[in-house]
């Protein structure tokens with residue numbers, strides 16, 4: 001059982017699978033199921049994705 005904490009403030013956070021779109025037009029790339037840390041204080045942080 002692993003505990004997830006926000007890398008920004010260290011508070012407990014949850015992981016959600018989200019979809020994110022990068023680029024625009026013909027270069028639009030949609031990546032689904034990105035594991036994202038969602039902090040209860042409102043921070044959002046990717047776990048293992050480049051920006």
Ligand SMILES: [Zn+2]
Nearest residue numbers: 006009039043
């Ligand atoms: Zn936080």
